Amino acid sequence: MNVSDEQIRTSFRKEQSLTSIARLRDDMGTPAPKRRKNKVITDECLIKLWQCYDEGLLDVPSFLKAAGLRIFQRPPKLTGYKIKRETQSSISNTNSGGTNSNPSTGAIVAAIIGASIGFVLLVCCCGILCTIFILIPSFYTRLKTPNPTVTGIHNVVASAYRTRESIFVPGTYASYYSKNGSYRGPFYMTLGFYNTAGYMVYGKGKDDVASYAIKGFYSPITRRMGLQLHYQIGTGDPDQNIGQTISVHVQWNEYKQQFEGNYYSSIESTGKNNHFTIKRH
Structure with a gap:
């Protein structure tokens, strides 16, 4: 493949025209077209230029101008200052949790924290439910269990009602009283018991003194x-x-199935020796 000097000059003129067009575009403020960095010539053209250089048709300066110097330039070496600065920048980004952190690690940490919180809430809910199901039946059983004090009061009241039915029965009773060391009687009285009137007693009777009315x-x-x-x-x-x-x-x-006690007179000085007995007739 023979490449004449005229063809090389034509290629250089095209590059110069492209350069002038780029300069004119920059002067007009038009943005440059997007192109990949350091990509000046395609691989196919580069191979053709290399073949021309290998056959002696192009010298080194012409080949470099046609292919572009940036392709064959070595990357700039980092100085010690630049290395130190970039190292400090990466360390600071790592410590501050910057944008260089791996997003997958953050997702894993968030998932672990969420799972831990969910487990704690689940344990708390289970504890609350267990407490409710244990305490409520116990409380209900305690409510159903009779209190000994209340049971005793109920027994006393029930016994009192049974006593009222068996002892405080309306009817005729015989009375006896002692005076000056001797018993007198029997004398008869009629008693009526009224629990609806505040457990009052009404009646009448007669003894060796006179007739009397009873209230109590x-x-x-x-x-x-x-x-x-x-x-x-x-x-x-x-x-x-x-x-x-x-x-x-x-x-x-x-034991004796009778009422026993004392009596006191409003006109006489009486004491515990003045006994009074009431028996059912």
């Missing part, structure tokens, strides 16, 4: 009675009956 209270829990015997003036023995009031305090004796 009773308690089915303590099994006690407190009675007031109001003697009616104009009845019985006028020497003994002056309208006095006798207070009787008695309590149920389960």
